[in-house]
Amino acid sequence: MIIVRLDRVLADRKMKLSDLANEIDITVANLSNLKTGKAKAIRFTTLDAICKALDCQPADIMEYTNEEIERKD
Template sequence: MMIRIKLDVMMAERKMSLNKLSELVGITPANLSILKNEKGKAIRFTTLDALCKALDCQPGDLMEYIEENENK
């Protein structure tokens, strides 16, 4: 994957649990876990918006582009 999701880093920096973030964002802990563990294939803008509001961050704080050759 060329986009790395840094949700775990943001949650740790804010000392926020998966369950608390799930309540704030309005998605199940299971679906949030899929995002956190980089198993998801897509993210809705509404979900991204809710995550940014709950974590008080910008979309770029949650995602990082990695060059394809860096993955190997």
């Protein structure tokens, strides 16, 4: 399972989700789905844009675990 830590990186950068969405030209809804772990996939171009905008590595915003975490959908 992939855990998305985008909220932590945004908080560290004192950046709002809407500001990031505007900077990388993606809808807030799509970015919100990614942040909450509801997205099924991410394009490398989107990941690249996020990493550039936040000056981070993919591992800073995503983590792999082999343990299942119960999601509240």
